[in-house]
Amino acid sequence: MTDFSYPVLVADIGGTNCRLSLVEDAGAPHRPLARIGTGSHPTPEAALESVLTTLTQRPRSAVLAVAGPLEGRSAQLTNANWHFDGPQIGRALGLEQGLLVNDFEAQAASLAVLGEADLATLVTGAPEPGGVRLALGPGTGFGAAALVTRGSRGVLVPTECGHIGIGPEDPAEEKIWPALKGGHARVTVEDLLSGNGLVRFHRAVASEAGMLEADVSAADVTTLALDGDPAALMAVVCFWRLLARVAGDLALAFKATGGVYVSGGIVPRLLPLADKPTIHAVFCGKPPMEDLAARFALHVVTAHDGAEQGMAAIAAAPARFGLDDPARLWFG
Known part of the structure; x- marks a missing residue:
């Protein structure tokens, strides 16, 4: 049996926050339940139960999106210490069935x-x-997954693209790269295109300008940039350029002729500072493949609940996304 029993719990579990919602019937909109800190409880079972115990009607099934690599019915968060064992979670929470997905599988399904x-x-x-569509984006880490469709059936392709190595590509990047590298032997996409990465850019820009860097968070850098602070504004400009470069490279890797969609909580806040001509030039500037790259579209997902919408769609029709897979589904 692959049809999910309702109500279905859907949870978007990242390295920093865990957002829980309930889908009461197939096709119904998800109802937000709670947002709790990842790691606020010793286990994900305890964290989920702390919310479920407050409900008058408990879920019968669950789709849990986890920010980390999956192995069948288990997963480990990359940027936090929670481990997920689907059948064990099902037994602990009294669920009839469930599914673990990578967080960007949920974004791609959306x-x-x-x-x-x-x-x-x-x-x-x-x-x-009908072309391949690619969801990617920075958050606590950096994720990406593709949605490949053939007729009415699709396949979700999760990746660990955030851990690809990266280096400078133009004089502006070369100038600040030693500060970005920070003495590390290897720099990855996730090191720079993430919340911590935005802070790294701010630190590098401030260091290059001989400024005393303030102790700031990614949210602070965004706010300062929107207020016109020069170092923060330049950090955001560098962040956008690198994001456009990586998005264009991954579009080539997947031949994403259906479009590239940037998801997550960071980028929508940076939209007022997006220089579209520069982003277009960097995203499409892929010699000798300029003609192909010119076909790629680039969007930002502004909906705050894309992952939840994706999980609700998966629960309603797992076969639509190639997830009617007994190696991944688990039952109570």
Whole structure:
């Protein structure tokens, strides 16, 4: 049996926060339940139960999106110490069935249900109906997953693209790269395109300018940039350029003719500072593949609940995403 029993618990579990919602019936909108800190309880079972115990009607099934690599029915958060064992969680919470997905599998699944009002377009491109669509984005880490469709059936392809190595590509990046590198032997996409990465950019820009860097968070850098602070503004400019470069490179890797969709909580806040001509030039500037790259579209998902919408879509029709897989589904 692959049809999920309702109500279905859906949870977006990142390295910093865990957002829980309930989908009461197939096709119904998800109802937010709570937002709790990842690691606020010793185990994910305890964290989920702390919310479920407050409900008058407990869920019968669950789809849990986890920010880390999956092995069948188990997963480990990359940036926190929670480990997930699907059948064990099901027994602990009294669930009939469930599914673990990578957090960007959920984001990629949402591309099947999001509308134009949920998107801001940075590069129009020439998208191909039925082409591969790619969801990616910075948060506590950096994630990416593709949605490959063939007729009415799709397949979600999770990745660990955040851990690809990266280096400077232009004089501006070369100038600040020693400060960005910070003495580490290897710099990855996630090191720079994440909340901590935005802080790294701010530190590097401030160091290059001979400024005394303030002790700031990613949210502080965003606020300062929006207020016109020069170091923070330049950090955001560098962040956008690198994001456009990596998004364009990954579009080539997946031949994402259906479009690239940037998800997560960081980038929508930075939209007022997006220089579209520069982003377009960097995203599409991929010699000798300029003609192909010019076809790629680049969007930002502005909906705050994309992962939840994706999980609700998976629960309603797991076969639509190739997730009617007995090696991944678990039952009570």
